[in-house]
Amino acid sequence: MEVWRGFMKNALDIAWLVPFFPLLGFLINGLGRKVLSKSLISIVGCGVVLASFVLSIWIFWQVKNGNTFVASYFDFISVRSLHVPFAFQVDQLSAIFLLIITGVGFLIHVYSTSYMHEETSEHFGRYFSYLNLFIFSMLLLVMGANYTIMFIGWEGVGLCSYLLIGYWFKNTEYNKAANKAFIMNRIGDLGFLIAIFWIISKVGTTNFSDVFASTNSFSPSEITIITLLLFVGATGKSAQIPLYTWLPDAMAGPTPVSALIHAATMVTAGIYMIARSNALYSLSELSMNVVAIVGLATSILAATIALKQHDIKKVLAYSTVSQLGYMFLALGVGAYSTGVFHVMTHAFFKALLFLAAGSVIHAMGGEQDIRKMGGLNRLKITSITFLVGCIAIAGVPPFSGFFSKDAILLAAFEHNKILYAVALFGAILTAYYMFRLFVLTFTGKFRGTEEQQHHLHESPPAMTIVLVILAILSVIGGLIGIPDVIMKGGDKLTEFLAPVIPVRVEEAVSSSTEISLMALSSGLVVVAIIVAWFRFRKYEFKPSKGLGKVLENKWYVDEFYDAIIVKPLNKLGEILNEGLEKSGIDALVNGIGRAVQYGGRQLRWLQSGQVGSYVLLMVVSIVLFFVLQFFLRK
Amino acid sequence: MPVNYYIFLSIALFVIGIIGVLTRRNAIIIFMCIELMLNAVNLMLVAFSKMHHLANAAKDASAGIDGQLFVFFIMVVAAAEVSVGLAIIVMMYRNIHSVDVNFLNRLKH
Numbered sequence: 001m002e003v004w005r006g007f008m009k010n011a012l013d014i015a016w017l018v019p020f021f022p023l024l025g026f027l028i029n030g031l032g033r034k035v036l037s038k039s040l041i042s043i044v045g046c047g048v049v050l051a052s053f054v055l056s057i058w059i060f061w062q063v064k065n066g067n068t069f070v071a072s073y074f075d076f077i078s079v080r081s082l083h084v085p086f087a088f089q090v091d092q093l094s095a096i097f098l099l100i101i102t103g104v105g106f107l108i109h110v111y112s113t114s115y116m117h118e119e120t121s122e123h124f125g126r127y128f129s130y131l132n133l134f135i136f137s138m139l140l141l142v143m144g145a146n147y148t149i150m151f152i153g154w155e156g157v158g159l160c161s162y163l164l165i166g167y168w169f170k171n172t173e174y175n176k177a178a179n180k181a182f183i184m185n186r187i188g189d190l191g192f193l194i195a196i197f198w199i200i201s202k203v204g205t206t207n208f209s210d211v212f213a214s215t216n217s218f219s220p221s222e223i224t225i226i227t228l229l230l231f232v233g234a235t236g237k238s239a240q241i242p243l244y245t246w247l248p249d250a251m252a253g254p255t256p257v258s259a260l261i262h263a264a265t266m267v268t269a270g271i272y273m274i275a276r277s278n279a280l281y282s283l284s285e286l287s288m289n290v291v292a293i294v295g296l297a298t299s300i301l302a303a304t305i306a307l308k309q310h311d312i313k314k315v316l317a318y319s320t321v322s323q324l325g326y327m328f329l330a331l332g333v334g335a336y337s338t339g340v341f342h343v344m345t346h347a348f349f350k351a352l353l354f355l356a357a358g359s360v361i362h363a364m365g366g367e368q369d370i371r372k373m374g375g376l377n378r379l380k381i382t383s384i385t386f387l388v389g390c391i392a393i394a395g396v397p398p399f400s401g402f403f404s405k406d407a408i409l410l411a412a413f414e415h416n417k418i419l420y421a422v423a424l425f426g427a428i429l430t431a432y433y434m435f436r437l438f439v440l441t442f443t444g445k446f447r448g449t450e451e452q453q454h455h456l457h458e459s460p461p462a463m464t465i466v467l468v469i470l471a472i473l474s475v476i477g478g479l480i481g482i483p484d485v486i487m488k489g490g491d492k493l494t495e496f497l498a499p500v501i502p503v504r505v506e507e508a509v510s511s512s513t514e515i516s517l518m519a520l521s522s523g524l525v526v527v528a529i530i531v532a533w534f535r536f537r538k539y540e541f542k543p544s545k546g547l548g549k550v551l552e553n554k555w556y557v558d559e560f561y562d563a564i565i566v567k568p569l570n571k572l573g574e575i576l577n578e579g580l581e582k583s584g585i586d587a588l589v590n591g592i593g594r595a596v597q598y599g600g601r602q603l604r605w606l607q608s609g610q611v612g613s614y615v616l617l618m619v620v621s622i623v624l625f626f627v628l629q630f631f632l633r634k
Numbered sequence: 635m636p637v638n639y640y641i642f643l644s645i646a647l648f649v650i651g652i653i654g655v656l657t658r659r660n661a662i663i664i665f666m667c668i669e670l671m672l673n674a675v676n677l678m679l680v681a682f683s684k685m686h687h688l689a690n691a692a693k694d695a696s697a698g699i700d701g702q703l704f705v706f707f708i709m710v711v712a713a714a715e716v717s718v719g720l721a722i723i724v725m726m727y728r729n730i731h732s733v734d735v736n737f738l739n740r741l742k743h
Contacts (some may be wrong), residue, residue: 610736611735611738612655612735615655615656616656619652
């Protein structure tokens with residue numbers, strides 16, 4: 001027993017193995033992609049994430065028993081009085097995220113082995129090495145015990161998203177999408193970076209525990225500015241207004257990558273960061289309001305756009321943006337644990353939806369336009385699991401989405417009735433567009449080509465098993481956060497997170513109000529589902545007009561950005577190129593070269609080869625020298 | 635004898651040397667002119683050395699001796715130079731059957 005306990009204690013120090021395994025997988029697959037066979041790559045790629053997952057479960061168990069710790073490995077930066085240790089923090093919040101990242105990440109890896117099977121083995125290896133690096137970066141992000149380590153992971157996921165979105169690098173459009181994702185993320189990162197520097201200048205450290213313990217060394221306005229700057233970083237990574245447009249374009253990557261970006265990694269980083277910094281945010285009401293309002297606005301905007309998209313992945317992408325908005329709303333009204341709860345349930349059903357969509361795309365031979373689908377319910381497992389995902393995201397009880405979304409709505413209601421009303425409207429839209437997607441894709445007549453119809457088939461087991469697992473999680477995932485009204489002490493998650501995220505002091509909302517709010521939202525959601533079902537069962541596609549056209553074109557936000565930022569920047573670049581570069585710098589450099597050449601040509605005549613002329617020159621110059629000396633001395 | 639006379643003589647010799655080098659084309663005459671210039675310098679050194687010695691002999695018996703030492707150096711260098719230079723001139727004559735330096739503008743190539 002004593003030995004066992006000793007092992008337990010030491011074993012907590014091996015937390016660094018969790019991110020180390022994916023890094024190892026990245027190195028093996030990345031370096032050996034030309035020699036390893038596909039099956040070996042699959043085993044390595046999935047195996048390392050599975051290893052991390054097993055370790056994460058174990059760590060979670062430890063944390064549940066109260067063993068939280070910060071493990072410092074070495075000094076990462078050491079400059080005079082500033083010491084940034086390379087340290088990992090394992091506590092309730094990071095343990096939950098570890099489980100989500102490695103668990104859902106592992107399922108996506110398994111799915112990928114089958115989905116990407118047609119790639120050549122070299123590209124297959126490249127794909128898995130990127131995937132592993134992605135998991136590694138995300139683990140670094142959530143395990144870092146200070147903002148600096150978090151920032152390394154933060155940049156790492158940005159890089160990996162770039163690499164994976166542009167995975168099919170021969171397509172220029174995909175490369176542009178990858179660039180867009182990277183650049184938009186960088187804009188947000190700048191805000192994050194400034195916030196970090198600000199924190200360092202004030203408290204001289206970036207360690208979470210030290211920063212949160214010395215919040216009184218900030219003035220209130222500084223806290224507001226720092227938290228807003230952190231939020232700028234979060235809007236970039238988690239796709240909120242105004243930096244959300246990269247996420248729908250990120251659909252250029254392979255479908256499992258979309259699932260990874262949207263469910264397990266990347267976009268949840270912003271939520272994690274704010275939940276982690278809750279001690280700072282709680283001190284600034286302004287920042288909280290900004291977070292809530294931006295989140296809500298994003299969620300409504302994205303939901304309206306999703307109503308009119310024709311690309312199956314685009315609809316899901318906008319629904320992610322919209323759901324992320326909900327999470328920010330939860331954070332903004334102070335319900336941090338609810339935000340984390342929604343991250344978790346969203347990870348299940350959004351991974352499910354994306355992977356099921358991938359299965360559909362696989363069956364359709366690469367077709368993504370839902371106008372050419374329909375009647376796909378012959379893909380039994382895919383259609384059923386997709387339906388489960390839709391119900392979960394719509395928030396029908398007792399699926400997972402119901403609990404998390406309802407908790408957010410309730411928190412919004414306690415905070416402000418207007419927020420609640422708008423959020424409820426968003427929830428109805430969510431149910432409506434998700435079932436529009438489902439009905440158009442899986443019911444009715446098949447609208448594709450003969451050839452596609454002939455080709456239709458259910459995906460291989462590696463894909464369908466993953467779908468089934470995720471479907472089960474989507475159904476039961478909400479049970480860890482049952483509100484008190486329904487079951488006393490049912491909100492296990494909030495209880496679990498309490499050491500990291502102080503439990504909110506609930507404003508008095510009577511349980512009868514709470515029940516009726518739940519009934520109201522569920523009722524409206526069900527009505528939206530029924531309306532969508534009957535409206536789109538036999539839907540004729542017509543070119544849309546008016547508002548529909550605006551929505552189809554995503555409120556022209558991309559065009560707007562293009563007009564106010566991209567075009568002026570290009571124009572400025574052109575002007576600088578013509579004016580400064582060509583006629584300024586180039587002229588100067590070339591001018592020097594030409595002057596030297598001209599001078600050389602002229603001076604060449606001095607070197608005649610006549611010894612007499614050389615001597616004459618010598619004599620003349622010596623005489624000149626003496627004459628000058630003579631006069632200058634006076 | 636005042637040192638001025640020596641100075642004027644050696645300037646005259648030196649200028650004759652320069653003018654000879656500049657105007658004549660025969661390599662041997664140019665050579666002789668160079669010797670003339672070297673000797674002008676030697677004369678000057680000896681003259682100044684003597685002057686210096688006369689002025690400071692009371693304090694230092696060997697005053698000004700270094701000027702005369704230099705003269706020997708120059709004479710040695712001149713002898714070496716003559717041996718090399720004459721050899722070059724001989725080779726030159728063998729090759730182009732002339733000692734006219736203006737034929738030798740191939741140096742620039």
